[in-house]
Amino acid sequence: MDRRMHLVGKVALVTGGASGMGCGFAEALLKAAAKVCIADINVETGVATESDLRQQYGHENVMFSKCNITSATEFEAVFKRTKEAFGGIDIVVNNAGIGGETDENWEQTVDVNMKGTLRGLRLAMYYLSVEHGGRGGCIVNVASMTGLNPNPLSPVYGCTKAGIIHATRCYVVSEAAKKSNIRLNVLCPAFVDTPMFRRLAAGDATQTIGGDQTAVTAFIERIGVLSTEEVSVALIDILTDETRNGLILRCAKKTGNVYSTLTVQDV
Numbered sequence: 618m619d620r621r622m623h624l625v626g627k628v629a630l631v632t633g634g635a636s637g638m639g640c641g642f643a644e645a646l647l648k649a650a651a652k653v654c655i656a657d658i659n660v661e662t663g664v665a666t667e668s669d670l671r672q673q674y675g676h677e678n679v680m681f682s683k684c685n686i687t688s689a690t691e692f693e694a695v696f697k698r699t700k701e702a703f704g705g706i707d708i709v710v711n712n713a714g715i716g717g718e719t720d721e722n723w724e725q726t727v728d729v730n731m732k733g734t735l736r737g738l739r740l741a742m743y744y745l746s747v748e749h750g751g752r753g754g755c756i757v758n759v760a761s762m763t764g765l766n767p768n769p770l771s772p773v774y775g776c777t778k779a780g781i782i783h784a785t786r787c788y789v790v791s792e793a794a795k796k797s798n799i800r801l802n803v804l805c806p807a808f809v810d811t812p813m814f815r816r817l818a819a820g821d822a823t824q825t826i827g828g829d830q831t832a833v834t835a836f837i838e839r840i841g842v843l844s845t846e847e848v849s850v851a852l853i854d855i856l857t858d859e860t861r862n863g864l865i866l867r868c869a870k871k872t873g874n875v876y877s878t879l880t881v882q883d884v
């Protein structure tokens with residue numbers, strides 16, 4: 618039996634799609650002939666990305682929608698607009714996220730990565746559910762290797778990513794997901810060459826604890842850096858292979874893509 622989900626004509630919503638990994642995901646989906654709404658807080662970059670992608674993949678297949686994922690109103694409006702413009706939603710990639718570990722920015726990291734992603738997850742469950750007019754589909758949440766491997770330089774960021782992994786696992790076993798045939802998986806990349814990564818590599822001291830750039834540089838050199846294209850291949854594999862459900866996909870330069878689950882202890 619063919620267990621591959623064909624992406625032709627499927628509708629995807631990608632948060633943080635204006636730049637970095639999200640932009641790479643949008644392009645990979647468009648190459649596979651899906652329709653994409655990129656939702657992003659950054660209007661200038663979002664409009665430029667929309668224009669660029671429209672030129673390459675057709676005006677009718679791409680839209681940008683301004684959205685701060687910390688705003689319940691703005692986020693729900695994007696789901697409504699995507700559904701109206703493209704006739705439904707099949708795929709949601711909760712990708713938008715930030716780094717920040719200082720006294721001034723750590724709570725914002727929690728607000729965006731944890732609360733924002735949970736909001737996107739709840740909205741995705743609602744809009745994909747058959748009960749609410751959806752047609753099932755696939756949700757991919759972007760966490761990070763730091764959500765699995767402890768790192769003293771980024772405890773807040775790592776904690777938000779661990780939360781995203783756990784939330785995904787909880788929804789996977791929900792009746793709501795089963796009833797509507799919604800698949801959920803979580804992507805955990807190590808370093809990926811994006812504007813966020815470049816700020817870290819260039820010594821932005823607000824992204825880690827202690828500003829120990831020597832430790833950050835040594836760490837980057839040890840584990841290597843993926844391209845956005847490499848991570849997009851991983852995303853397309855999750856989306857198209859319908860046997861992928863409830864999985865954690867670790868992506869790293871040296872070890873490649875590794876699917877796994879976490880043990881559930883019988884108590």
Ligand SMILES: NC(=O)C1=CN([C@@H]2O[C@H](COP(=O)(O)OP(=O)(O)OC[C@H]3O[C@@H](n4cnc5c(N)ncnc54)[C@H](O)[C@@H]3O)[C@@H](O)[C@H]2O)C=CC1
Binds near residue numbers: 657729
């Ligand atoms: N670059 C890396 O090495 C890794 C990044 N990640 C995660 O991947 C995701 C994407 O990161 P990158 O592409 O590297 O970052 P990026 O900074 O290059 O792109 C993130 C995009 O999200 C948008 N964004 C930020 N806050 C937002 C908000 N409140 N509402 C809507 N959009 C918002 C930004 O405007 C930007 O376009 C993030 O969740 C990040 O934590 C995970 C592992 C590694």
Ligand SMILES: CCCCCC(=O)/C=C/[C@H]1C=CC(=O)[C@@H]1CCCCCCC(=O)O
Binds near residue numbers: 762813815825836
């Ligand atoms: C095994 C760690 C891989 C880290 C993957 C990741 O999510 C990186 C994201 C960073 C890119 C720019 C940032 O500001 C993000 C957060 C900073 C995390 C710092 C991790 C540094 C380290 O562990 O040495």
